[in-house]
Amino acid sequence: MRATPARAADHARDLEAGMHEEVGGRASSRRVRVERGIYRQANGKYAVCFMLDGRPHFRTVGYDLELARAQRRSFVWAGKVRDRCGRAPAPAGDRGGMVA
Numbered sequence: 001m002r003a004t005p006a007r008a009a010d011h012a013r014d015l016e017a018g019m020h021e022e023v024g025g026r027a028s029s030r031r032v033r034v035e036r037g038i039y040r041q042a043n044g045k046y047a048v049c050f051m052l053d054g055r056p057h058f059r060t061v062g063y064d065l066e067l068a069r070a071q072r073r074s075f076v077w078a079g080k081v082r083d084r085c086g087r088a089p090a091p092a093g094d095r096g097g098m099v100a
Contacts, residue, residue, distance in 0.1 A: 034065070037072050048072035052079045 031039035031047060039047045039058075046068035047060045052075075061071040 034068075037076075038065070038068050048075060050075040050079055052082065 031041055034040050034046070037049045039049065041047055041060065045060050045063055046065060047058050048068055048071050049056050049058050050072060051057070057075075059071070059075065061068045
């Protein structure tokens with residue numbers, strides 16, 4: 001189906017109106033894309049999307065866009081390491097400690 005200019009204008013107006021819509025008598029929350037893999041939720045927090053085991057995963061990371069970018073890079077890196085090695089990397093606090 002091709003987008004008509006009227007439909008595009010309606011979509012732009014909906015985005016400007018806010019992130020909440022009335023659907024079936026109740027407000028629905030939705031994510032609005034900010035940039036690749038980063039979305040702003042209706043509550044103002046950012047969520048990042050990354051692929052893990054061939055499926056998209058979303059994590060809410062807070063209100064700071066720079067933090068969201070850093071967290072997404074971290075999740076993407078961890079997913080690539082996991083794909084390459086077959087296991088998840090150790091959390092930052094568990095690297096190289098004493099073993100009982």
